[in-house]
Amino acid sequence: MSPGRERGLTALLCAAGAGLVLLAAGRVWATVRAAGAITPFTEHVTGRDLGGAAGALGLAALAGLAALFATRGRVRQAVGALLAAFGAGAVYASVTSVQRDHVLDVAGDKRALLKLGAAAAMDVNLWWMVSVTGGVLLVLAGLAVLARSTRWPGMSSRYERADAPAPAAPRDxxxxxxxxxxxxxxxxxxxxxxxxxxxxx
Incomplete structure (x- = not known):
């Protein structure tokens, strides 16, 4: 596989990972039901409600995606390390966000009735796993940058500023x-x- 194609596939991997994390962040991750409350209710909690850390890391990964094409050498490898760190952070934030105590605390902040001793039941759907999958793709993209980016081409020469020729000095x-x-x-x-x-x- 050519170095240019490797770079393109890694960029697609990074874009897919960041896109999945951002897509999942706005979806409902958990539903809390309190049938025994004074007024029974159902509260839906999104990934952003649960802290939004994964979504913020997805946005940072998009910035890293742009840097893949604008950098080269050790700077590009540093970008790869950051992408891997963003992905690992998104995985960790997604897993910890759906822990029962955390979900009930967030739902309780949105519904005061939950804090009055109502027995709550919690259902977690699979959107948090979509966020985890996106984080894993970001980790893989970052590791690929670290391992292979020294072979990849830099930005096209048409985007680089050509030095203007110096004006000729008058002859005596x-x-x-x-x-x-x-x-x-x-x-x-x-x-x-x-x-x-x-x-x-």
Whole structure:
């Protein structure tokens, strides 16, 4: 596989991981039901409600994706290490967010009745696993950058700023010749033709 294709596939892996984490963050991760409360209720809790750390790491991974194309060498490897760290952090945040005590605390902040001693039942769906999957993909993308990015091409040369050529310094003999022609009454702007005074004769 060519280095350019490796870089493209790794970028797709990173984009897929970040996309899954961000997609899952806005979905309902858990549902809390309190049938024995004074007023029975059902509370839906999203990934953002449970802290939003995974979603923030997904956004950071998108920034890292852009840096994959703008950097090279050791800087690009540092970006790979950050991507792996973002992915591991998203996995950890997703797993800890759906722990029962944490979910009940968040639901209790949204519903005061839950804090009045109502017996609550909690159901967790699979969206948190989608976030975990995205985090794992980010870890794999980061490790691929660390292992293979030294072979990858940098940004295309058309995006790099070309140095403007330095203006040519005036030559001393050209300046001297210009003054001599003015002393003889010649028009330096007239090219090789005769001076105006010579044409009138």
């Amino acid at each position: 003999d050209d300046a001297a010749g210009l003054w001599k022609s003015l002393d003889r009454g010649e028009d330096p702007t007239a090219g090789d033709g005769p001076a105006p005074a010579e044409r009138r004769r």
